[in-house]
Amino acid sequence: MSANQTSTEVAARAPGKVNLFLSVGAVREDGYHEVATAYQAVSLYEDVYASHASDFAVTFEGKINTDSVPTDGSNLAIKAARLLARKTGYRGGVHLRIEKNVPVAGGMGGGSADAAATLVACDALWGTGLGREELVRLAAKLGADVPFALVGGTALGTGRGERLSPALATGQFTWVFALADQGLSTPAVYAKLDEHREKHALDISPAREVPSVDNDVLQALRAGDTIMLANALHNDMQVAALQMQPGLADVIELGERSGALAGIVSGSGPTVAFLAEDSDAALEIQVSLSANGIRTVRATGPASGARLLTD
Numbered sequence: 302m303s304a305n306q307t308s309t310e311v312a313a314r315a316p317g318k319v320n321l322f323l324s325v326g327a328v329r330e331d332g333y334h335e336v337a338t339a340y341q342a343v344s345l346y347e348d349v350y351a352s353h354a355s356d357f358a359v360t361f362e363g364k365i366n367t368d369s370v371p372t373d374g375s376n377l378a379i380k381a382a383r384l385l386a387r388k389t390g391y392r393g394g395v396h397l398r399i400e401k402n403v404p405v406a407g408g409m410g411g412g413s414a415d416a417a418a419t420l421v422a423c424d425a426l427w428g429t430g431l432g433r434e435e436l437v438r439l440a441a442k443l444g445a446d447v448p449f450a451l452v453g454g455t456a457l458g459t460g461r462g463e464r465l466s467p468a469l470a471t472g473q474f475t476w477v478f479a480l481a482d483q484g485l486s487t488p489a490v491y492a493k494l495d496e497h498r499e500k501h502a503l504d505i506s507p508a509r510e511v512p513s514v515d516n517d518v519l520q521a522l523r524a525g526d527t528i529m530l531a532n533a534l535h536n537d538m539q540v541a542a543l544q545m546q547p548g549l550a551d552v553i554e555l556g557e558r559s560g561a562l563a564g565i566v567s568g569s570g571p572t573v574a575f576l577a578e579d580s581d582a583a584l585e586i587q588v589s590l591s592a593n594g595i596r597t598v599r600a601t602g603p604a605s606g607a608r609l610l611t612d
């Protein structure tokens with residue numbers, strides 16, 4: 302490795318997401334649920350700084366508490382770097398510095414964003430030159446949500462959530478996110494949903510077996526109509542997340558009473574996403590939630606997918 306290589310640092314950025322619509326179907330043979338979702342990337346970003354090294358390591362910085370995030374080989378960013386190295390035959394390693402802005406285990410795909418930004422950063426740092434399509438294929442091996450963090454924007458996801466097709470979307474949407482003190486584990490929320498459906502004999506209907514995104518969502522996105530979108534927001538996982546953190550119901554109610562057009566659990570939760578009519582309305586929601594001791598952050602969507610911050 303040359304001295305020049307040692308000093309090089311490549312930066313890449315990837316967004317967090319909210320699921321505008323999430324329909325969960327049957328469990329497949331591989332243990333994953335068949336889903337149909339509409340993702341929107343939001344302007345809360347993970348910035349990954351990659352530099353040459355002979356081994357693989359990751360450190361976190363920023364205001365988000367990352368105590369619960371592993372920094373060994375089970376970290377999603379390290380998995381991403383190792384996968385890219387294996388795939389391309391690259392023989393070195395990488396040191397990753399991640400500035401985290403997406404809440405951990407919050408249902409906003411922060412780990413997926415770390416993996417997506419790492420793929421983009423390492424591909425540039427190592428000069429391995431994989432095309433976007435190949436990176437998306439690698440991303441799907443890392444997690445169901447990782448391809449979307451690469452692609453960004455607004456998109457439909459089927460299969461495990463990794464099969465993406467673009468959604469025709471206009472306009473910009475303003476979101477307020479209510480953050481929880483304690484995260485929720487994605488597999489645990491899926492398991493809770495299965496348990497709930499079994500307990501209440503909610504058979505997966507034939508329609509659910511092949512879940513789909515409601516037409517209203519697509520129409521609202523095409524029109525860029527915030528009120529129509531607010532009415533179309535839906536998340537099948539919400540019932541399970543509310544059972545695991547019952548206090549979230551009060552958070553949703555408070556946000557809606559404070560002017561949010563709608564509040565919904567983001568993905569597997571526990572972050573609650575409020576759709577606001579505009580930035581003034583968003584501020585009012587934030588003031589009201591924080592007066593009740595709830596931490597919030599504001600963002601807009603759609604945001605771009607994973608990209609380099611340096612040339």
Ligand SMILES: C[C@@](CO)(OP(=O)(O)O)[C@H](O)COP(=O)(O)OP(=O)(O)OC[C@H]1O[C@@H](n2ccc(N)nc2=O)[C@H](O)[C@@H]1O
Nearest residue numbers: 333334336408409410444445446461487488491568569570
């Ligand atoms: C719920 C969603 C909604 O977008 O997002 P998050 O709330 O995690 O952000 C996703 O389905 C999460 O995607 P992601 O977090 O990438 O999941 P993975 O790492 O691939 O899978 C973790 C575990 O979640 C469960 N899983 C995930 C996706 C899926 N379609 N069915 C599942 O049952 C499986 O138990 C799997 O082992």
Ligand SMILES: Nc1ncnc2c1ncn2[C@@H]1O[C@H](COP(=O)(O)OP(=O)(O)O)[C@@H](O)[C@H]1O
Nearest residue numbers: 376377378405406407408409410411412413415
């Ligand atoms: N780079 C990473 N960033 C965040 N979490 C990670 C990372 N690598 C592994 N994890 C683990 O993945 C779990 C889910 O992470 P995260 O993507 O933040 O939430 P969610 O899946 O709810 O969107 C966390 O509990 C964490 O321990």
